[in-house]
Amino acid sequence: MAMGYVGDQWTLDVKGYTVKTGYQLLQGQHPHVQWYKEVWDSWFLPKHPIIGWMIKQEALNLRDKLHRLNICGSNMCVICEKEPETHQHLFTQCEYSRTVVLLLDDWLSSALNGTVQGLPTRKNICRLVQITTWYTLWKERNSCRLDLVVRRPESLVKDIQRFVCMRVKMMLQEQWPASNEYSIWLRLRDTI
Ligand SMILES: [Zn+2]
Numbered sequence: 001m002a003m004g005y006v007g008d009q010w011t012l013d014v015k016g017y018t019v020k021t022g023y024q025l026l027q028g029q030h031p032h033v034q035w036y037k038e039v040w041d042s043w044f045l046p047k048h049p050i051i052g053w054m055i056k057q058e059a060l061n062l063r064d065k066l067h068r069l070n071i072c073g074s075n076m077c078v079i080c081e082k083e084p085e086t087h088q089h090l091f092t093q094c095e096y097s098r099t100v101v102l103l104l105d106d107w108l109s110s111a112l113n114g115t116v117q118g119l120p121t122r123k124n125i126c127r128l129v130q131i132t133t134w135y136t137l138w139k140e141r142n143s144c145r146l147d148l149v150v151r152r153p154e155s156l157v158k159d160i161q162r163f164v165c166m167r168v169k170m171m172l173q174e175q176w177p178a179s180n181e182y183s184i185w186l187r188l189r190d191t192i
Contacts, residue, residue, distance in 0.1 A: 039131065043124045043171050048131045051138055058087045060138070078145045090141060097137055099153040104129055104160060111191040116180045125168060125184065132160050132167075161192045 039052030054060050063085035067075035077085040079096045091097055108129060112122055136156055144150040168185050175182045 038127060041124060041127050041131075043128050043167060044131055045167075048135055051135050052131050055087055055091055055134055055138075060087065062086060062090060064089075078141050079150050091134055091137060096150065096153060100133060100137065100156050100160075103153060103157045104133060107157070107161060107191060111187045112184065115184050115187065119180055119184070121168075121172070121181045121184055124171070125164065125188070128167060129160065129164055132163055136160050136163075158192070161188075165189050165192065 033056075035056055039049050039056060044052075051060075063072050063078065064075045066072035075084045077083050077089055077094055079090075080094050082095070083089050083093070092101075108126065112125075115122065136159060140151060140156055165185070165188050168188060172181050172185050
């Protein structure tokens, strides 16, 4: 059903225009997405959510799409050259990405082991690691396309760990050094 001022009638509110209904109309009706927390968190850098949204919407210009549009000669993954480069392949199935994710999973489970369960900080850190991994994989894929060289997964993992540690420390700067949250940061730092 159309909304707004249609056929001399304000269809969103039978009583006519109000600031509230006008605001609702301006906002539009957007589908509620379950994964928005994965791509939006106050702990992220502003550049992170953009890549997160594009990955979730499968909107990056990857070879699979470019090949179909006759823009790129090959549809194979820039990094492994074994499978077509789709969003699912590049960020979850590629051997290279899987190695990076496994190393980071190991790191997180040993760093968070023994820390207080259910602490919101743990969720923030897990989301931060995921979005930073996506962003770093995307950057690595682009530099690999230009330079034809890909760094070792361990090197990428170190960059991600260092960034996450720096960001966590920044976000926890108001915490007492003896707090549960602060102890998580110390464990992250000491397990790199
Ligand atoms: Zn691949």
